[in-house]
Amino acid sequence: MPRLVGQIDQVKSEAILDAASDVLGERGLGASIEAIARRAAVSKQTIYNHFGCKTALIEALVARRVSHITAPLRVSGAAEHPIETLTALAQTLIEIVSNERAYSLIRVTVQGAGAMPELAKAVFEAGPATTRALIADYLAAETQAGRMAVDDPMEAAEFFAGMCSGHRQFRALMGMEVNADPEQIAHLAHTVAKRFFRAYAP
Amino acid sequence: MPRLVGQIDQVKSEAILDAASDVLGERGLGASIEAIARRAAVSKQTIYNHFGCKTALIEALVARRVSHITAPLRVSGAAEHPIETLTALAQTLIEIVSNERAYSLIRVTVQGAGAMPELAKAVFEAGPATTRALIADYLAAETQAGRMAVDDPMEAAEFFAGMCSGHRQFRALMGMEVNADPEQIAHLAHTVAKRFFRAYAP
DNA sequence: GTTCAAATGGACTGATGCGTCCAAAAATCA
DNA sequence: TGATTTTTGGACGCATCAGTCCATTTGAAC
CATH class of the missing domain: 1.10.357.10 (Tetracycline Repressor, domain 2)
Structure with a gap:
């Protein structure tokens, strides 16, 4: 059970980033990971599997x-x-x-x-x-x-x-x-x- | 015991607004009321006595x-x-x-x-x-x-x-x-x- | 059909912060 | 001095949220 992996579902990563973009845009930085998970139709844990922490998620979002x-x-x-x-x-x-x-x-x-x-x-x-x-x-x-x-x-x-x-x-x-x-x-x-x-x- | 008054100490109001300006500038909107109270050398309750809620405090700050x-x-x-x-x-x-x-x-x-x-x-x-x-x-x-x-x-x-x-x-x-x-x-x-x-x- | 990584969801911890309450202290005024 | 109002500080309820844990399920490869 690796905490952070690279070779997971690429499509899911994109979906998470899209959802994060939307939710963060609406609610600002205060938006919760759970809200992002809901929007992406994904579990919270999956987000942590993909990105590790909130900061990393945002960095990935910005970079993309x-x-x-x-x-x-x-x-x-x-x-x-x-x-x-x-x-x-x-x-x-x-x-x-x-x-x-x-x-x-x-x-x-x-x-x-x-x-x-x-x-x-x-x-x-x-x-x-x-x-x-x-x-x-x-x-x-x-x-x-x-x-x-x-x-x-x-x-x-x-x-x-x-x-x-x-x-x-x-x-x-x-x-x-x-x-x-x-x-x-x-x-x-x-x-x-x-x-x-x-x-x-x- | 009025919850929100106008005729309280004006000097204190100004001190609170000054402190709020500083702390919000440093920490952003996430700054806590308690931090502002500390900076203003005032109790948290006093801030609520003067401004009622955080939003009102910020509105007063901006207006000034x-x-x-x-x-x-x-x-x-x-x-x-x-x-x-x-x-x-x-x-x-x-x-x-x-x-x-x-x-x-x-x-x-x-x-x-x-x-x-x-x-x-x-x-x-x-x-x-x-x-x-x-x-x-x-x-x-x-x-x-x-x-x-x-x-x-x-x-x-x-x-x-x-x-x-x-x-x-x-x-x-x-x-x-x-x-x-x-x-x-x-x-x-x-x-x-x-x-x-x-x-x-x- | 067996295997194993990945996903799920729900419970849980720990921390933070808004706003309230209250009893004691301080200041203001009469 | 006595009465009234404000201030204090600390405790508290309540909510939110990051991040973890885990038992269970899904799904793809072999």
Whole structure:
């Protein structure tokens, strides 16, 4: 009877993580393991067999999710006019911030920041920090090519990300509704790109 | 023996709120009433005499704090060049986001968003929403005066606020250290103002 | 059909924390 | 000094929850 095994039912592991994501998103970090077990249609003991303890479960959850969330950013666009690439970037960022499911994860991390600071740091590194670095790389390249004039790419990348998240981040964190109408998101993304390009045009 | 009174020792009420602010900031919403009582050098029962229940205590805490935090924004600057006013605005916003004490309150609100959504909404209205409206008013006025060209003041105000908060907001929420060096904040504020003005110059 | 790992569910421990109760002490006021 | 109100501190009830234990059942491989 091993307490913690790797070669158990993969499907069940996924089901548990899905349920944990849902329940934690609804009830916050205070959600009980039993509630998660009920949602996953699994016994409490099974969760402990798979993950060992609550903290490990949450770490697994976060690890699985973070990479999914930032994945779309990694597909670097072709080299058209910067505004088009910036619009695509902005659109992805805004969609992330408007995505309730992604944000429930962030909320959990914020709540757990006191109890597990390493986790909070890992999320920050994998999420916002990586995102900023990707954007900064792009801005530096465009500057190199003479299509933009960005003196401090990291700083500019942060401005860009900040324009995208704006109050949506706050509202999402507060559990308030966030406008996720695709048309409005597209329009907003285009505006961000236009204004940002104007601020950093050669 | 009234269970909840208003005319008790005001000084003690303040001491309790101060202690609650500290302890909740450190331990998050999970902080116990007993810990707060210890910090305030007061008995647990006294806290219940003053505030009735934990939720009421937190509501009182938030109400007292929010207005203090956004107060500096209300002093509208004289009518110099927009960049100067924008720099001052940015500086205030960045200082708020870099202020650990202010942010511990926000963190508590985020944690409690599930359990007390009205509180979260109140904080949002009193904080970010009011801030955005103030900035938007200023931008509209400058546009009217022909010194800027802001087509959508509310949207632009959100961009401006987003540029100021950037990742600092995230880091602060995650309980990570935030660079609060006055010189760097001043420089950042000036950069934000310069770039924002360039994005919205006539 | 035998075997063995994995899953179940229910009971249990230990800890924590909200909110209450109360009798004694301290402070306030008349 | 005497009367009233607040404060104190400690004990208590009650609920919740993490994590463990275990006897029983399921299910897949051989």
